[in-house]
Amino acid sequence: MKNVLITIFIILFAMPSFGQRFITKTGKVSFYSDAPLEKIEAVNNTVNCAMDTQSGFFVVKILMRSFVFEKELMQEHFNEEYVESEKFPNAFFKGQVQNLKQINFKKEGIYPVTIAGQMTIHGKTQPVKATGTFAISKGAIIASGKFPIKISDYGISIPGAVVGKISENVEIHVHFNLKPLKQ
Amino acid sequence: MKKAIRIGAIGAITALLAVMYVWFFVYNKPHQNFEMAKPEKVLSASQCFENFSKNNTPDDGKVLEIYGIPSSIETADSMVVVCFYFKKGMFGDEGIRCTLLPKFQKAASKLSTTDTVYIKGFCAGYNGTDVIFEKSSIINKDK
Numbered sequence: 001m002k003n004v005l006i007t008i009f010i011i012l013f014a015m016p017s018f019g020q021r022f023i024t025k026t027g028k029v030s031f032y033s034d035a036p037l038e039k040i041e042a043v044n045n046t047v048n049c050a051m052d053t054q055s056g057f058f059v060v061k062i063l064m065r066s067f068v069f070e071k072e073l074m075q076e077h078f079n080e081e082y083v084e085s086e087k088f089p090n091a092f093f094k095g096q097v098q099n100l101k102q103i104n105f106k107k108e109g110i111y112p113v114t115i116a117g118q119m120t121i122h123g124k125t126q127p128v129k130a131t132g133t134f135a136i137s138k139g140a141i142i143a144s145g146k147f148p149i150k151i152s153d154y155g156i157s158i159p160g161a162v163v164g165k166i167s168e169n170v171e172i173h174v175h176f177n178l179k180p181l182k183q
Numbered sequence: 184m185k186k187a188i189r190i191g192a193i194g195a196i197t198a199l200l201a202v203m204y205v206w207f208f209v210y211n212k213p214h215q216n217f218e219m220a221k222p223e224k225v226l227s228a229s230q231c232f233e234n235f236s237k238n239n240t241p242d243d244g245k246v247l248e249i250y251g252i253p254s255s256i257e258t259a260d261s262m263v264v265v266c267f268y269f270k271k272g273m274f275g276d277e278g279i280r281c282t283l284l285p286k287f288q289k290a291a292s293k294l295s296t297t298d299t300v301y302i303k304g305f306c307a308g309y310n311g312t313d314v315i316f317e318k319s320s321i322i323n324k325d326k
Contacts, residue, residue, distance in 0.1 A: 023275055025264075025274060026262060045260070061311055061312065062310070066307045072214045073210055089243060177260075
């Protein structure tokens with residue numbers, strides 16, 4: 001009986017810490033890099049993203065092989081020589097919405113957001129801070145933003161033959177249409 | 184002199200052909216046609232998901248054909264996704280998600296969640312939640 005009461009007590013106190021979870025499995029992540037040799041662009045439309053409106057917890061899972069490039073050769077080089085998709089198939093981001101109190105998830109509108117967390121690409125983890133917006137409309141949250149990364153921070157090396165012709169800096173764009181998770 | 188010109192011309196034509204070959208068949212080579220590709224393996228959707236979720240025999244980076252009864256047909260933006268779900272997790276239903284080639288999107292509306300469907304596509308891998316198939320096509324077994 002004592003254990004049952006303790007369990008009920010824990011559940012009652014734990015519940016408020018979980019808000020509504022919003023998810024998407026068709027999130028879009030694209031990157032762009034302009035360089036003397038050529039511009040590099042790729043898009044991934046099957047990205048998982050989840051967000052908890054109570055805690056501000058924000059998580060993204062990206063399957064690297066799902067990035068599509070205009071040129072097949074670029075796609076091959078990206079997977080085989082740069083990000084080594086066979087060895088490191090996924091990239092992750094785990095972070096927190098920094099200005100959660102300024103967002104009213106019950107009121108439609110566009111809210112500026114800052115998300116800070118840790119991003120893992122190519123097996124290397126780095127702190128990342130991104131700014132963007134949450135557009136709240138019809139019960140969904142459209143999260144979008146962009147941030148730069150330096151590929152050498154993630155242990156991705158540019159082959160000697162093309163050093164200086166491929167940009168070290170890549171701009172990442174994200175767009176997630178998050179909908180409430182149906183339990 | 185004539186011989187030198189002839190050798191030079193042959194050299195120039197050979198170099199031009201080499202550049203054209205590299206330009207068309209290496210640098211600008213087309214994306215793989217997954218609709219026409221022969222699957223490396225045919226297996227049930229449940230077996231495929233089990234292989235990945237238990238890290239048994241991952242088949243990522245391969246063209247696979249899977250079969251099973253779809254749990255749902257989802258549409259998002261311009262995509263149509265055939266889903267086979269087997270469990271629930273942080274991201275809700277988890278299983279296999281097959282994004283169809285545009286050519287097969289119309290046919291997806293005729294799929295039911297009671298009949299077995301055969302899907303072939305490029306298996307991009309497992310993201311810890313779902314197994315992702317890209318550029319998938321619906322295989323008509325009645326042919």
